[in-house]
């Protein structure tokens with residue numbers, strides 16, 4: 001896995017590799033409109049990577065349907081995301097960024113009562129993610145899903 005901060009770039013460099021919406025969200029901590037993201041209702045088995053630097057961030061096995069309008073995960077790949085206190089917009093929230101490039105992903109909310117192993121909701125912008133389908137992951141996911149139903 002990429003070490004923390006190993007994929008940092010200047011704003012000018014990011015502008016060159018990201019589209020306008022990706023730059024607004026990943027680098028300027030924007031938020032996509034709810035229910036518009038391409039991964040909001042998406043449940044293929046595979047791995048979600050950082051749209052900016054390609055580092056794997058979330059597995060499809062931790063994605064769940066929260067109904068909030070953005071892709072939701074109950075856990076990240078260990079070490080892949082960093083949490084920061086965010087006091088913007090008159091509230092205290094936990095911002096999450098990609099550990100490798102510092103790109104803004106979204107926020108983590110805790111204790112909402114979702115029936116997940118962590119009771120956390122990583123609310124992530126689809127724009128901040130890419131998806132890579134993984135056949136091995138698919139087989140594993142089928143196995144894990146079988147276990148969860150017990």
Ligand SMILES: [Zn+2]
Pocket residue numbers: 007050051052053054055098099100101102103
């Ligand atoms: Zn990244």
